[in-house]
Amino acid sequence: MSKTYTVVKDGTELKELKALRAAKELADVEAAEVYCEGERVYPETVVDPVEESHIVVEKPSQPDEGEAKYRLTALMNVRKKPSMDAQILYTRAAGTEVRVLGIVNDWLHLTNDTYIFYEGGKWAVKI
Helix, strand or coil: CCCCEEEEECCEEEEEECCHHHHHHHHHHHCCEEEECCEEEECCCCCCHHHHCCCCCCCCCCCCCCCEEEEECCCEEEECCCCCCCCEEEEECCCCEEEEEEEECCEEEECCCCEEECHHHCCEEEC
16 A cells, blocks of 8 residues: 655645655645654654753753643644644654643643643643
C-alpha cells in the first residue's frame, strides 16, 4: 500500500501527494509542513524560537506556584494567540510536557505566552 503525504500550511491542507519528494518541494515553496499518517515527516525538527532565544542556566524541577504541567496527546500547533486563526509559531509532538499558566477559553496558556488548543482535555492531560 502506498503512502499519502499531506502538505499543511497554518493548519490548512494544501495538497495530498503520493511522493515524499514532491511533498517536500511544495512544502519548501509554501513554507509548510508534510504529514504522513498523522505524523509530521518534514521538516524533521522544529525549533522553539522562544526557548532558542534565551539561555537557561537552571530550570526548576517543579512548576512555580500557579503553574501546572500537561502532557500533549497529539502533535499540536503552538499559536501566538488563543485562536484557530492565530499564527502558528511551531509544533510540539505527542508526549511533550508543557508548563501551563492557566486555561483561557479552552486554550492552554503556556509560560512563554503562547497557546495550545485544549478542547476540554482532548489534546493534553494534566500531570
